[in-house]
Structure formats: structure tokens, C-alpha cells
Amino acid sequence: MKRKVLLFALLALSLMGLGGLVSAQDGPVRVAIVMPSTITDLSWSQAIYSGLVEVQTEMGGESALEIAYTENMFDVTAAAQALRDYAEDGYDIVIAHGTQYGTSLFELAPDYPETSFAWGTATDTGMEAGLTNIFAYEAAAEEGGYINGVMAGLLTESNVIGVVGPVKAGDALLYINGFIQGVAASNPEATVNVTYADSFSDVAKGTEAAQTHIAAGADVLTGSSQMVVGAIELIQTEGGYWFGTQSDQSAQWPTTVVASQVYDWTAVIEDILAQRASGVNGGVAYNLTLENGGLKFAFGDVVISPELLIAAGEAAKGIEAGEIVVQTELPE
Amino acid sequence: MNNDLTLAQILISAFALTLGAATPYLYASIGEIFSQRSGVLNLGVEGTMLMGAFVAIFFASDKGLQIDPAIGFLAAMIVGGLMGLLSAVINVTLKAEQGISGIGMTLFGLGMSSLLFKMLADGVITATVFPKLNIRGLSDLPVVGEIFFQQNALVYVAFALVPISVWILNKTTWGLQIRAVGQNPKAADAMGVNVNRVRYSTVILGGVFAGAAGAALSIGLTGVFQENMTAGRGFIAVALVYFGGWSPWRAMLGALLFSAANNLQIWAQILDVRIGNSPIPSNLLGMIPYILTILALVFARQRHSLEPAALTKPFERGEN
Numbered sequence: 182m183k184r185k186v187l188l189f190a191l192l193a194l195s196l197m198g199l200g201g202l203v204s205a206q207d208g209p210v211r212v213a214i215v216m217p218s219t220i221t222d223l224s225w226s227q228a229i230y231s232g233l234v235e236v237q238t239e240m241g242g243e244s245a246l247e248i249a250y251t252e253n254m255f256d257v258t259a260a261a262q263a264l265r266d267y268a269e270d271g272y273d274i275v276i277a278h279g280t281q282y283g284t285s286l287f288e289l290a291p292d293y294p295e296t297s298f299a300w301g302t303a304t305d306t307g308m309e310a311g312l313t314n315i316f317a318y319e320a321a322a323e324e325g326g327y328i329n330g331v332m333a334g335l336l337t338e339s340n341v342i343g344v345v346g347p348v349k350a351g352d353a354l355l356y357i358n359g360f361i362q363g364v365a366a367s368n369p370e371a372t373v374n375v376t377y378a379d380s381f382s383d384v385a386k387g388t389e390a391a392q393t394h395i396a397a398g399a400d401v402l403t404g405s406s407q408m409v410v411g412a413i414e415l416i417q418t419e420g421g422y423w424f425g426t427q428s429d430q431s432a433q434w435p436t437t438v439v440a441s442q443v444y445d446w447t448a449v450i451e452d453i454l455a456q457r458a459s460g461v462n463g464g465v466a467y468n469l470t471l472e473n474g475g476l477k478f479a480f481g482d483v484v485i486s487p488e489l490l491i492a493a494g495e496a497a498k499g500i501e502a503g504e505i506v507v508q509t510e511l512p513e
Numbered sequence: 514m515n516n517d518l519t520l521a522q523i524l525i526s527a528f529a530l531t532l533g534a535a536t537p538y539l540y541a542s543i544g545e546i547f548s549q550r551s552g553v554l555n556l557g558v559e560g561t562m563l564m565g566a567f568v569a570i571f572f573a574s575d576k577g578l579q580i581d582p583a584i585g586f587l588a589a590m591i592v593g594g595l596m597g598l599l600s601a602v603i604n605v606t607l608k609a610e611q612g613i614s615g616i617g618m619t620l621f622g623l624g625m626s627s628l629l630f631k632m633l634a635d636g637v638i639t640a641t642v643f644p645k646l647n648i649r650g651l652s653d654l655p656v657v658g659e660i661f662f663q664q665n666a667l668v669y670v671a672f673a674l675v676p677i678s679v680w681i682l683n684k685t686t687w688g689l690q691i692r693a694v695g696q697n698p699k700a701a702d703a704m705g706v707n708v709n710r711v712r713y714s715t716v717i718l719g720g721v722f723a724g725a726a727g728a729a730l731s732i733g734l735t736g737v738f739q740e741n742m743t744a745g746r747g748f749i750a751v752a753l754v755y756f757g758g759w760s761p762w763r764a765m766l767g768a769l770l771f772s773a774a775n776n777l778q779i780w781a782q783i784l785d786v787r788i789g790n791s792p793i794p795s796n797l798l799g800m801i802p803y804i805l806t807i808l809a810l811v812f813a814r815q816r817h818s819l820e821p822a823a824l825t826k827p828f829e830r831g832e833n
Contacts, residue, residue, distance in 0.1 A: 219740065221636035253627075253740060343783075349795060376782040377795035383744045388735040389534055393779040396526035397518060411735035414639050418736070433637055513792055 210454060213249040213267035214276040215260050218382060220252060222407035224427040225381070229278055231428075232446030236454070246454075254279075255382060261285035268293040274453060276300070280351050290315050290463075297462045299453060302352045306464050314462040318449050320469040322352040322405075322426060323359030324500050325442025325476050327507045329403060329424040330363020331496045332440060334371050335489050336422055337401045343394025345387050345404030345412045346377040353405040356426050356442070359507045360403055366505075367492060374399065384411040391415045413437060422483065431481025438481045440493070444469055445477050472501045521656075523784075527776050528660045532668055535765075535772040537562070537729040539671040541750030542757070542764040543678050544722025549754055550682060551715040552695040552823035553604050556615020558723045559747025560622020561596040565589035565727025567626040570738040571633060573640035582643055586667065586728045593724015596622065597717040605712045608827035619747065627740040634738070642736040643667050667725075667733040674722075678761045691715055695821030698828040708828045726750065749806075756810055759819035770809070774802035 212233060216226040230250065237246040249267065254260035260282050267275045268289060277286045277300040290298050290312050301318035333342050342364060347353050361373050374397055378386035384407075391402055391412035402416045403424040413423045413430060417437040425431070425441030449467045456465060469475025478493075499505035541558050548555045571577035572585035600618055603609045630638070643665035651662040682688040693701035694708045702708050730746070731738050749771065757764030778798040786793060 223637050255741075346795075374783040374785075376779050377799075379796045379799045380744070382739065382741070384737055384739045384742050385730055385735050385744070385746070389530070389776065390779055392530050392533075393526075393776060393783060396530065397523075397780075397783050407739070410637050410639070410739065411737045414642075414736040418642070433639070 209243065209245050209247040210274070210457075211247045211249070211272045212274045212276065212450075213251075213270075213272040214278055215251045215254050215263045215267070215282065216278040217255050217260075217281070218253060218407040220250060222428075223410060223430050223433060224405070224407045226252065226278060226407070227428045228444040229276070229446045232444075232450055235447050236450045254282075257281050257285060261289070264298075265289055268296045268298075273297065273457065274299065286315065287312065294462070297453065297457050299463075301467075304466050304468075306466050308464050313464055316453050316456075316463050316465050316467070318446070318467040318469075320352050320355075320444050320476065321471075322356035322442065322476075323362075323507045323509050324471045325426060325478070326356040326359025327363035327366075327500065327505070328478070328493050328496045329426070329440060329442060330360040330365075330373075331367040332363075332485075332489050332493050333360070333401045333403065333422075333424055334364040334366070334368030335492060336439065336485070337368065337371055337399075339398045339400045340368070340371045341394075341398035341400065342371055342373045343391065343397065343399035343402045344373060344375040345390045345394065345402060345409055346375055347381045347404070347406035347408055348379055349377050352427075355509055356405050358509060358511045360424075361511060362507055363496065366496070378408060380408055381406040382408055384408050387412040388415055395419055395421070429479035431479055435482040437483070439483045439485060440481070441479045443477045443479050445475055448473070448475060471497055523780060525656055525659050527773065527780055529663065530776050531769060531773040532661070532664055532672070533734060534776060535768040536668045536671045536733060537726045537746060538750050538753055538768040538771065539674070539765060540722045540726035540729055541747060542753045542768060543671075543674050543761055544719035544726070545751055545754045546678065546757075546759055546761055546764060547682075547691065547715040547722075548719035549824055550695045550759055550819070550821055551691045551712045552698060552821050552826060552828070553601075553712050553716050553719075554611040554615065554825045555597075555600050555604070555618075555716055555719050556612060556748075556751060557596065557600050557618025557622065558615075558719075558726075558750055559743055559745070560619035560626075561593050561600075561720050561723035562727035562730065562743045562747045562750075563622045563626040563741070564596055565593045565724030566731035566742060567629055567727075567738050568592045568724070569728035570638055570640045570731040571629070573732050574634075574638050575640070576634055576638050577640075582640065582732045585640070585732055586643075586725065589724040589728035590721045591724070593720040593722070593727070594717050595720070596724070597720020598713075600720060601713045601716040604716065605709050605827065608829075611825045611827075623741060630738060630740055637737060637739075639737050640732055643733055665733060667729045671725075671729065672765070675761045675765050682761075687711075687714070692821075694828070695823055698823050698826075702828070702830065712828070723747065723750075752806060752810070756806060759821065767806070767809070771802050771806055774805050778802070 218226045220230040233248050240246045251263045274297045286300050299316040303317040306317045307315045364373050376390045387408040388411035400421045405426050416423050423438045425438050429441045429443050431438035569585035569589035572580045572588045573582040603614045646666050648662045652658045690706050690711045694711045698708045753764050753767040756767040778801050
């Protein structure tokens, strides 16, 4: 997979211009986002919404940055309409927060050349198709997946770990592939069982998958997307452990969620704002990594051994230094 | 990948999990059978389930009213009953087109439960699910105990409702009236049965059970609520009524078959079942329960179907 990685220096440089941008404009910068779940889903949508709010706070509140959002756009046709409405309404930046919205976005973007669009997880900015007003963003979820896997491998007592997967694609697949490699690195004896529910939102399917993983002997679970909340609730009842991704899930289950990989989109949002201020409406692809600070870790109240933390820290250092290369694809 | 599980262990836990997973379908299907046997197709099950699911967790959760889950279950049934009453007004008194009005009720339930969730919970809401109820003597039995007697109370109630509802439909005066107004409302009317009153009773009861189905999903199975968490399960429950030829026993078999197929496809993923060298795609495995249901619907076209002749037809005095 080809990846354009965001350069830190460029980012720092452009951030400096951010203050100027706000004062130079008459009204607030208007950002709209269309998302497949809710701003409180403890995963995919919440991660970017918190990022937007953080940037808004830094910039000085609603007078500097206006945020509009539409939730629960699991229907792609409805999402396309919402995106067009926001563009028509004159929003400066319109974010399509889901790979599934890509086709609609590429049809829409040429009609509103003054509007900047952003979508993810994706790498295609439409440059090759002649589009100049699309930003793309993704997360190297395999990196945090690897670290979670290292910890999970050391934590499991039954040597069976269950993965409650949503759809075998995008950042979920990257995360799961990284996780499998992490477990293999820290505990080659452990078995990682993977299931996919083929839904991002069906919590009951997540619960049923988790029940079956536990029946198969799993004492540690992980998973991705908003459908995992039932699975976390179940493993809490069963006294096992959970590793999270996308948002900090330990806030809700502090004694069950050991660690969460958190997507911090603030740098991406800030750079998009800065690019626009300098007259660039699109064409940049971003990737959250451990090295550029886009991937962070949050820990809950689970008492874990120092050995676990050291192993996680070493894995993180290894990935950042390029000594550990986490594969994005695994042989079937 | 190696899992050190024997086939027997896998099958035992698969069947045990199947009973729990089938429970929401069972409540909803039995309720719908009552409604349909009296001649009213209620497609609002999905929306009623969503309302029941939210109300139940709101009563049980720390983030809500923090009352007992049993009260949550009761509240879900009351709200379901009210949704049923509304359906009855629309379908029986106002004689709306039943296929359309049911979709309306579903959309209403989806919107209303989402709104309440936003206003009252805002964010992930969780509650402790009904605990597994071990029955002394029975739960410790090998195999049988593990499959049947380590379930929560909502599961036992759902399966107990099957023979009870069969008995009500076949052996009681009310059951006779239900069947009569479903088969030939004009004749029932001539015999002095108040057709609309009977239909009100069954549609309300259907709502009560759909509310219970929602509660079984939120505080029985998952311990969480999310917007649109039923994800089509209400419609599958309606399909199971047709599948079962309007018999509670056969609807139960359908619910078990569907849930078993679903659980076995999860096991197939865990055990990494392959054809030749390549794994079977999960989306293909995930389709199996639905394909099975459709096949069963086509091939098991019931010789013993109890389809009510007056299904979907509002009753007008003096008309056919």
C-alpha cells in the first residue's frame, strides 16, 4: 500500500500560520461532518468529533470555528445528500467520515471547487482524477494493534484471545492484523480467534461473537468499531479483559479496558485548516502514526504488571524507530 | 490455529448460546402470532422492540433510573402495550393499510427511541444483564444442564410462553374467538363476538411481547442500548411467524434454527473452517442463517399452515 505520510516539520510550520488565518477571516471557519454513528459512540465517530472540539477550543470557541454534524448516516445515499446540503450551504470544509462515502464525495467535489472536502479512512485525494479539493486521511491502526497484541499476549492466562471484528476492511482490518502480530511476538503459544460480524453497528452481533469467543476459552478480547460495546460489557461481567481502539474506552469500563489506542485527529484537522488558509483546498493525504503523534494510548484502572508496560513501551519505541515493521496484510 | 476444544464441548455451548440468542425472536414472534391469528398484520414489531429495549435499560441502568432490571422488563412490556394500543387504533378502528401503517410504527419507534436515548442517556448506556439462573439439581446435569438450565430468567419465560400460548389459542374461549375473527370475522360477528375488541386485545398483547423482545435484547442479551440496535430483528420475527405457519411451536423451531445457524457460523470463523486452503469469507458465513430461512420458507411451504383467511383485512360490518 502506498502511503503519503504527513511531515511533522510541515505541520509545525503550517500551525504557526493558524492564528493569522482566523483573524484574517470575517466569520468563523465553518466545518461540517457526516458520520456513520454518533459523537458518543466511544469509537470511530467520537474520535474525530473530540478532535474537532479540541481544535475549536484552541482556536477560541464557536466564533472561530463552527462545527456542524450529522450522525447515524449508515445509509450512504442519505449521507451523500447531507454532504451536498452542507456544501450548498457554504461550509468551508465538509468531512465525509467513512470509507463508504468515497464514491459520493468524488461525484460531489467538482461541483463545489471552493469547498474543501475530506474523507477517511482513505489515501486517494482524487488528484489523479483531476480533483484538487479533497483531503484524505487514515490511521496506521496496525501500529497500536501490535502494541495491544503484545500486552494481550502477556496478559492471557488461557492462551486464547478473541477478536470481535466488524467488517474485514479499512482500519479495522489493519488493527486486527497488527494485533495478531503483536500477540505472536509476545506469546507464540497463544491462539488468536478472529470473527467478523459484517456490521459496524449491530451491538447484538458483537455480543454474540464475544459469547462464542468466551465459550472457546478466551479470557482477553479486543475489537473495533461502535458494535463492540456489548462485547466489552460482556467481558466485564465475565471478569476478563478488553483492549480498545479508536477512542478511549476505559472511561466507560475502567476495570476491564486495559488500554486503548486513541486516534488523535487534531493535527490533521489543524493542517487542513492551515492548508486552506494558504490557498490549498485539497490534495494532501494524512496518516496517523505513533511517530507523528496521531496515535496515542489511554490506560484504564486495571492493575497491570510493570513487565506488561515495559513490553508495550519497547514495542512502541521499536515501531517509531522503524525496528519493528508491522505488516498491514497477513497471509490467509 | 489450534483450539483445544472437543466437538461435544463446541456443540453444547453452541446450543446453550442459541437459546439465549433465540429469546428476543421468540417473544416477538409469539406476540405477532396472536395479532396475526386474529387477522391483524403488525409490522410495527421492530419499532416496538426498540422502544422496549430503551425503556428496559433506562429503568435498569446506573445512568438511568437505577431500578431493578425486572422492573425494566415490566416497563418495556407496558410501553410495548401502549405501542400495541396505538397500532390497534390505527389498524382496527381507523382501518389503515396494515403493511404501510406497520412500517410507520417501526419508523416512529426508531425515531422515538433514538430521541429518548439522546435526551436521557447521551452516550453509551449499559446495565447489568439478567443473571444466569441456576436451577438446583438441573443446572449441574451434564450436557442437558449446560444447554438448558444455565440461562437467565427471560429465556425460561420465553420458552414457557410457547406451550402457554398454544394452550390459550386452542383451549380457551378467548383463543377460539381469536381464531374465529382471524378466519371469518363476519361469522364471528354473527355469533356475537366483538371482532374489534378481540383484535384490540391481540394487537396490544403483541405489543407487550414485542416490548419484552426489546428488553430481552437490551437487558437480557447485550447489557447495552444503541440506536437502531434491533437491526431488522423485528422483521425477522415476523418472517418466523410465516415460517412457522402461525404455530408457536414451529415459530420456536424457526427461531432456534435461525439462531443456531448464526452461532455455528461464528464457530466456523473461530475454528477457521476452510474450503481447500482458503478460508470461507465471513460475509458468506454470515448469510447462512438468512439463506436457510428463505430455503425453509420455500420448501417447507406448510401443509399444516394455519394462515388466517382474514389476515390484513379490516372488519366492516355488512361487508365481506
